Amino acid sequence: MKCPxxxxxxxxxxxxxVSRDGNAIRRRRECLACGRRFTTYEYIEEMLPTVVKKDGRREPFDRNKIRMGIRKACEKRPISTETIESLVTEVERFCQDYSGEEIRSSMIGEKIMKLLKELDGVAYVRFASVYRQFRDVNDFLEELKEFKQLHDLKKEKEP
Known part of the structure; x- marks a missing residue:
């Protein structure tokens, strides 16, 4: 393993x-050259569908891209690295369970938004603003309005 x-x-x-969900092994490593420590995750390699982008390009599923997008949305939020990894694993599992050889990137994006919406409203809106490519403040406000309505409905249903 190459030191980063x-x-x-x-x-x-x-x-x-073993990770909490049991799907990975987390290893803390120490570089013998520089003495710094880093973390690696070991996963079972499974076949994942090819991702079809909006413009029609096709590329292999990239777990790291999912992680970086979620991590960026969760920046400066009280969300642990383990929780982020769990979300990434859930998205990856969603893609593995998909029955086709190809999956649209929009399906992955919607899955991430659903998970973030349940986890943290701020992270959800951050991700949505990039994913949905808000053009102006009105797009942003419309998304917030929709989120608030759903949030208020959930509160009404709670005992």
Whole structure:
């Protein structure tokens, strides 16, 4: 495993744990060249559908792209790295369970928005603003209005 800091290839595993959902092994490693520590995740490689972008381009599913998008939306929010990884795993599982060889990027985006909406309103709106490419403040306000209506409905149903 190559060190993300110095590029050294010699390292030792300091700690290994099974993730909460049981789908990955989290390893803390220490680079023998620079002494810095980093975390890696080990997953079972499964066949994932090809992602079809809005413009028709096709590209392989990229777990890291999902992680980066969710992480950006959750920036400065009280959301743990483990929770973010759990969301990424849920999106990946959603794609694995999809019955076709190709999946539209819009389906993935909608799944992420659904998960973020349940988790954190601010993260949801951040992701939605990029994903839906809000053109101006009115688009943003419309999304907030819709989110607030759903949020108010949930509150009414709570005992």
């Amino acid at each position: 800091f110095c590029g050294g290839v010699e390292n030792k595993v300091m700690d290994s744990r």
